[in-house]
Amino acid sequence: MSGVPRRGAAAAIAGLVAAMLVTVGSPALAAKKPRSKPTPTADFDLKLPVLGTRLEEFPAGSGKATADLACLQCHSASMASQQRLTDKQWAKVLDKMIGWGAKVPAEEKDRLLAYLVANFGPDNDKFQPTVTRPVGK
Amino acid sequence: MTFSLTRRRFLAIAGGAALLPSAAFGAAVETVAKERRRMLQVNGYAIDAETPLDALTTFITPNDLFFVRHHWNPMYPDMKRWRLAVEGEVEKPLELTLADLKRLPRAEATCVLQCSGNGRGLFRPTVPGVQWRYGALGNARWTGARVRDVLAKAGLRAGARHLHAFGSDKPPEKVPPFHRSLEIEKVLQDGIIAWEMNGAPLPALHGAPARLIVPGWTGNHWMKWLTRISPQPEEQKGFYMETAYRYPEKPGEPGQPVPPEGMRPVTELFVKSNVTDYSAQVRAGAEAVLKGFALSGAPDISRVELSDDDGATWKEAALDPRHEPYSWRLWSYRWTAGAPGKATLRVRATDSRGGVQPPEGVWNPSGYLYNGWQAVDIQVTA
Numbered sequence: 117m118s119g120v121p122r123r124g125a126a127a128a129i130a131g132l133v134a135a136m137l138v139t140v141g142s143p144a145l146a147a148k149k150p151r152s153k154p155t156p157t158a159d160f161d162l163k164l165p166v167l168g169t170r171l172e173e174f175p176a177g178s179g180k181a182t183a184d185l186a187c188l189q190c191h192s193a194s195m196a197s198q199q200r201l202t203d204k205q206w207a208k209v210l211d212k213m214i215g216w217g218a219k220v221p222a223e224e225k226d227r228l229l230a231y232l233v234a235n236f237g238p239d240n241d242k243f244q245p246t247v248t249r250p251v252g253k
Numbered sequence: 254m255t256f257s258l259t260r261r262r263f264l265a266i267a268g269g270a271a272l273l274p275s276a277a278f279g280a281a282v283e284t285v286a287k288e289r290r291r292m293l294q295v296n297g298y299a300i301d302a303e304t305p306l307d308a309l310t311t312f313i314t315p316n317d318l319f320f321v322r323h324h325w326n327p328m329y330p331d332m333k334r335w336r337l338a339v340e341g342e343v344e345k346p347l348e349l350t351l352a353d354l355k356r357l358p359r360a361e362a363t364c365v366l367q368c369s370g371n372g373r374g375l376f377r378p379t380v381p382g383v384q385w386r387y388g389a390l391g392n393a394r395w396t397g398a399r400v401r402d403v404l405a406k407a408g409l410r411a412g413a414r415h416l417h418a419f420g421s422d423k424p425p426e427k428v429p430p431f432h433r434s435l436e437i438e439k440v441l442q443d444g445i446i447a448w449e450m451n452g453a454p455l456p457a458l459h460g461a462p463a464r465l466i467v468p469g470w471t472g473n474h475w476m477k478w479l480t481r482i483s484p485q486p487e488e489q490k491g492f493y494m495e496t497a498y499r500y501p502e503k504p505g506e507p508g509q510p511v512p513p514e515g516m517r518p519v520t521e522l523f524v525k526s527n528v529t530d531y532s533a534q535v536r537a538g539a540e541a542v543l544k545g546f547a548l549s550g551a552p553d554i555s556r557v558e559l560s561d562d563d564g565a566t567w568k569e570a571a572l573d574p575r576h577e578p579y580s581w582r583l584w585s586y587r588w589t590a591g592a593p594g595k596a597t598l599r600v601r602a603t604d605s606r607g608g609v610q611p612p613e614g615v616w617n618p619s620g621y622l623y624n625g626w627q628a629v630d631i632q633v634t635a
Contacts, residue, residue, distance in 0.1 A: 164291060167321070171297040190325060190425045192297030200379040209381050217426025238379060245293035248302065250317035251458065 164249040172197060172246070179224075179231025186218040186228065196236060198243040203233045283311040285318060292318065295383055299323035300458070303371075303388035309546060310529045312575050312583055313363070314391030316451050321458050322368050322389060322472065324431055330421040330478050335462050337403075337446070341417065341483030344408030351448060351462055357398040357406070360445050362468050364579035365392050365548045369471035369498060369519050372614060372623025378508040380620035387527055387627070392546070392581045394451050395466045400444035404484065413484030416440045418465055418476040433498075434489035435467060435474045435520075443468045443579075446479060468579035469550045470520050471622070473498045494518070500621050507616035521550025524610050525624035526557050526584070526602035534632045535590045541631060543570075543586045549604035552578035556603040559586050561596055564612060564626070570600075590633045599626045 172194045174183045187196055201209065210229055214220050220228055285308050294302040302321045304314065337354065339347040367390035374384035383389075400416070415434040424430055435444075445466040448455050455461045460477025467474040473493070488494060499516035526547035535541040547554045553576060558567035570586035588598060601610040614623035 161287075161291065167292055167294055167302055168297055168300045170294075190428070191299055194294075195296050195301075195383075198295055198374075198384040199381055200384075201381055205381055216428045243384070245295045245303070246297070248292045248294045250290055250292055250315075 160249050162249075164247060167248045167251045170246050170248070175235055177231055177235065179227045182220060182224040182228040183231060186213070186220045189219065190217075194243070194246075196232065197240075198245075199232075199236045200238050200240040201233075201236065202238055203229070206232045206236075283313070285311060285315060290318060292321075293388065295385070299325045299327070301383050301385075303385055304391060306387050306527055306529050308529075309388065309391065309527075310544065312392065312573065312580075313451055314393055316393070316453055316456055316459070319366075319391040319393065319450075319459065320368065320389045322383070323458075324422065325424050325428065327457075327478065328421050328423050329457055330462065330480060332462055335480075337463065337479060338481040339403060339407040339483075340481065341485050342410040342413035343404065343484060344410065347403075347407045349403070354398045354403070354446060354448065354463070357402045359396065360399045360402075361394060361396045362443070362445055362466060362579070363392065363394045363577045364466070364468040365390060365522065365581050366466075366472055366475060367391075367522055367548070369473050369621045370619070372625075373620030375623050375625065376614060376616055376620045378616070380618060382620055389472075390548070392548075394449075395445055395447040396449035396452075397445045397447035397463065397466065400446060400465070400482070401441045403446060403482070404441070409484055412486050413437050415485050415488050416444070417481075417483040417485050417489045418474075418479065419481040419483075420460070420464075420476050420478040421480050422478055429492035431493050432489050432491050433474060433476060433493060434485070435470070437484060439470065439520075440465075440467065446482075469522060469552065471498075471522060473519070497619065498621075499619070501617050504615045504617060511618055519621045522548060523622045523624040524549035524551065524554070524602050524604040524608045526554075526600045526610060527627050528598075528600055528629050531598075531629050531631065533630070534634060537590050537593050537633050537635060539590050541588045541590060543588060543598060543600075543629070544584065545600060546581040546583055547602035548579075548581040549602065549606075549608060550579075551604035551606040551608060553605035554582040554602050555605050555607075557582070557584040557586075558601055558603075559588065560599045560601075561588065561591075563597070564599055564601075567601070588631075590631070593633050593635045596631045596633055597628050598631060599628045601626050 171192045174180050174193045289308040292302040293305055300321050300323050304318050304320050308318050336348040370382055371385045371389035373382050374386045414437055416437050417434040419432055422431055446463050447466045448463045463479050465476040465479055498519050500519040501511040502515050502517050505511050526545055528543055528545040530544035532541045547557045557570040560567045570584040573583035576582055603609045610624055612626050614625040
């Protein structure tokens with residue numbers, strides 16, 4: 117299963133970000149064209165993903181499809197999955213995000229709220245940051 | 254007392270040559286150990302990534318290990334056509350190229366950049382926002398032009414009270430733009446428009462080609478991808494001034510909302526210290542060395558202390574002589590292990606204005622400026 121973030125607008129944004137980062141990570145960014153191969157300036161651990169390229173997916177469950185549609189448009193799933201909020205706090209965040217343009221069909225709002233509270237409530241201890249490679253000087 | 258002697262000796266060695274590293278704090282060129290060179294990414298896009306504490310061991314935080322905080326996927330300025338617009342309460346509005354800025358007197362400052370939300374993930378009850386723990390901060394050398402020189406060139410008018418700052422960043426959908434302002438006195442005194450970070454051109458992730466530097470104040474004032482500054486009689490309006498980045502004037506009950514009229518903009522950093530280096534295990538009677546950094550919204554740190562008895566008694570750490578106003582201070586402490594078992598060491602800092610780091614961060618609705626004592630556990634073996 118490839119997962120929703122690989123398709124649609126969210127995937128396009130994510131792809132763009134990843135592409136951007138590769139550019140950002142290279143010394144060429146300083147607007148100078150290197151004449152020869154630049155000397156590496158950092159000891160990268162090649163096993164680590166580049167900053168911004170590994171994207172977490174929302175956990176399975178009723179409400180995931182709406183979360184994918186509404187949240188991934190502007191930020192990755194981890195922005196939500198690192199939260200540990202009560203139902204009241206999540207309701208407030210959800211209203212703020214809808215006001216800011218998150219696409220939540222009216223009939224799906226309650227289901228999405230229940231999904232966020234069930235997965236990312238006050239006791240949520242599942243979130244781990246992604247250990248990533250530094251992106252260059 | 255050995256500790257104060259050690260400190261006096263450091264001060265003697267420093268003797269005004271604040272940039273000379275002492276032997277006790279490592280070689281002249283400090284590097285972060287290879288196995289520690291990594292970032293902890295908390296958000297894939299927009300990118301948010303903090304530095305692990307054990308990689309914040311050097312006086313200067315390397316650019317590639319410096320925390321990254323983006324509100325949304327940034328829109329970088331076109332580097333070839335970039336201009337800084339200077340407008341508002343000025344006699345002569347200007348459009349300055351990077352070359353124009355570079356003709357102004359060169360200004361440099363080594364100081365801490367810290368996200369106002371650093372430590373948000375440590376608050377209980379929990380609050381929404383990026384759940385930073387310890388590493389949304391770093392200490393870097395910033396080079397550019399003083400804001401006061403730029404404003405003098407344009408002819409700053411007397412009625413200006415707040416500097417409005419704008420970047421090229423544009424939010425998605427109906428998200429309000431990240432427009433900020435800060436008090437003109439602060440920016441005239443300390444503000445820099447920087448195009449270099451640690452001697453390299455300012456990286457895109459950190460606001461290329463130029464960003465605002467506001468030593469001693471939280472990162473939300475340090476506008477990245479700067480395109481326009483505008484002195485004005487009034488504060489900037491909008492979500493990121495009127496709702497976000499505000500702190501209660503008088504802290505209330507944890508978990509309880511604070512009425513908007515009781516909130517003030519978050520500005521100065523709070524005094525704090527963290528441990529970056531220690532041995533998790535040591536033999537009874539042996540010495541263990543702990544190291545870390547301390548910082549504040551006051552220009553300097555006067556004391557760092559450690560306690561192995563829950564804060565009942567404290568002993569002073571040695572401070573690294575390297576310092577500039579609003580930079581951090583590295584510190585080092587030798588602890589002699591007692592009887593076998595688990596020992597917990599806590600660290601606290603005192604700044605040059607006498608501000609003392611409190612045991613717990615003061616809870617506030619947006620989770621800003623956590624500065625409670627950090628505790629580390631050391632296992633003492635027989």
